[in-house]
Amino acid sequence: MLGVLFLAVLAPAGLGISVLGELQSRGSQCVEDECFALFQGPVTFLAANHACESLRGHLMTVRSSVAADVISLLLSEANTMNSSPWIGLQLPPGCSDPGQLGPLRGFQWVTGDNHTSYSRWARPSDLTAPLCGPLCVKVSTSTATAPGEPAWEEQQCEIKADGFFCEFHFTTSCSPLTVDPEAVHISSTYSTPFGVRGADFQTLPVGSSAVVEPLGLELVCEVQPGTSEGHWSREATGAWNCSVEKGGCEYLCNQSNGEPRCLCPGDSNLQADGRSCKKPSCDDLCEHFCISNPDVPGSYTCMCETGYQLAADRHRCEDVDDCKQGPNPCPQLCVNTRGGFECHCYEGYEMVDGECVELLDPCFGSDCEYQCEPVSPTDYRCICAEGFAPVPTEPHRCELFCNESSCPADCDPNTPEYCRCPEGFILDEGSICVDIDECSQQECSSSSECRNLPGSYECICGPDTALAGQISKDCDPIIPAIYYHEEDHGSGEPPATPTPGSPTGPPFTKPVHSGVLIGTSIACLSLVVALLALLCHLRKKHGAARAEMEYKSASPAKEVVLQHVRTDRTLQKF
Numbered sequence: 001m002l003g004v005l006f007l008a009v010l011a012p013a014g015l016g017i018s019v020l021g022e023l024q025s026r027g028s029q030c031v032e033d034e035c036f037a038l039f040q041g042p043v044t045f046l047a048a049n050h051a052c053e054s055l056r057g058h059l060m061t062v063r064s065s066v067a068a069d070v071i072s073l074l075l076s077e078a079n080t081m082n083s084s085p086w087i088g089l090q091l092p093p094g095c096s097d098p099g100q101l102g103p104l105r106g107f108q109w110v111t112g113d114n115h116t117s118y119s120r121w122a123r124p125s126d127l128t129a130p131l132c133g134p135l136c137v138k139v140s141t142s143t144a145t146a147p148g149e150p151a152w153e154e155q156q157c158e159i160k161a162d163g164f165f166c167e168f169h170f171t172t173s174c175s176p177l178t179v180d181p182e183a184v185h186i187s188s189t190y191s192t193p194f195g196v197r198g199a200d201f202q203t204l205p206v207g208s209s210a211v212v213e214p215l216g217l218e219l220v221c222e223v224q225p226g227t228s229e230g231h232w233s234r235e236a237t238g239a240w241n242c243s244v245e246k247g248g249c250e251y252l253c254n255q256s257n258g259e260p261r262c263l264c265p266g267d268s269n270l271q272a273d274g275r276s277c278k279k280p281s282c283d284d285l286c287e288h289f290c291i292s293n294p295d296v297p298g299s300y301t302c303m304c305e306t307g308y309q310l311a312a313d314r315h316r317c318e319d320v321d322d323c324k325q326g327p328n329p330c331p332q333l334c335v336n337t338r339g340g341f342e343c344h345c346y347e348g349y350e351m352v353d354g355e356c357v358e359l360l361d362p363c364f365g366s367d368c369e370y371q372c373e374p375v376s377p378t379d380y381r382c383i384c385a386e387g388f389a390p391v392p393t394e395p396h397r398c399e400l401f402c403n404e405s406s407c408p409a410d411c412d413p414n415t416p417e418y419c420r421c422p423e424g425f426i427l428d429e430g431s432i433c434v435d436i437d438e439c440s441q442q443e444c445s446s447s448s449e450c451r452n453l454p455g456s457y458e459c460i461c462g463p464d465t466a467l468a469g470q471i472s473k474d475c476d477p478i479i480p481a482i483y484y485h486e487e488d489h490g491s492g493e494p495p496a497t498p499t500p501g502s503p504t505g506p507p508f509t510k511p512v513h514s515g516v517l518i519g520t521s522i523a524c525l526s527l528v529v530a531l532l533a534l535l536c537h538l539r540k541k542h543g544a545a546r547a548e549m550e551y552k553s554a555s556p557a558k559e560v561v562l563q564h565v566r567t568d569r570t571l572q573k574f
Contacts, residue, residue, distance in 0.1 A: 059088030
């Protein structure tokens, strides 16, 4: 971790791409899943590490003698034994006693650890001398203590070394292309994912490409799904020249007729890529299920899913018409499907818990005033007779309706002279309803425009009205006045408009004196007594008049006797 922080302090990231454009690859080697590459050219430690990271690697770690041998091999192949390239070892800032810090003397790998089973310092006599970082390490053959073993030499990180080694890790690799010994004219050039090209590789990582120049063939090292080993392949299907990698064939490549093609053993089938072979399994032989017979190798029996039966070839499966198998499996209609069937009901029925039940009339129990009309199995609407329409707020009721200037009246067939018209119409000529032109009756104010409609009208309110620009039947609606009880009167009359300059505000009421309340109560009681007295007087007068009428309605003789009695009583008074 300290090494990573140290690199972040030295310089900004992104130097690797520009450095790679100025450096040259001098070869590479791959050992199992690790590849090492030598790049030559003057470069600082930080720029070298960024260059390796831009290729998805890092500066080389030399943890064993095998890695040291790779360094020697790459230097000898590049004829640069006298150069001193960087490796991925550095000392963070600060001073320490290297004698107490193990074989790396306090140095760390660029991977952030100090694990190693190998070290080769150029000056063993100085291993106990104090060191102060930052320092970086390069390898040199000129200071080696043994022939062919490059030694480690600490240097200031800002100086420019002759080059650097990069290290890359891959999960899988491919061997170089195998070529038929008789095809001596064929050669290949390889390109690695980390930018090294050449013809001599021991292994090549996944993602490498190979170009066979005489054949114009280009192959890629890749891993097929379900495998762990890399092999050479191409996107196009079918075999290529049989002299290179057997044409890519898994079993045998045949080019006797000039065109290469792959062959498979008798018990295998050629796959879609035209190169691999696969033995047919039991499941590949049957359309649905395959049951192997363990007692007889290679024997099997095909079976089908429910609703299917084996065809005549005993391998394919064909649908069974369940609706024709014995009695009808459905209560009404049976419809066959692949592998099964579906039950349906006749029109006017619906499926409920596997049974067909007759649908109820949605109009049953409706409150339509005239007639009910079903619109779905569960819904209905109310309709009206000709000349009528549903009431908007009560759709179950009907009202007279006319959307023209005149319509026939609704007349009683038993009493033809009794006819009705819709609201806004007037009966004319006996049985015709004619629209009333409200505009001719000046329903709208003079400053508004009146528009007559069948059975109604509307006003387009003028600019001097309360509803200017709106459409209404009353452009100057009356706003109810708020009446107040004033101190001196309680007549209910609205207060007079205040004169200019007079204070305005909400009216106030004063407490009512108790004497006023008592007087008011006495006056109300007197009025009730007077009304009761008047009522009694009227009833008595009515009773006397009624008695007199009864007497008058009696026989004439009785009336004569009564008249004599009244005359005698009058004479006695005098």
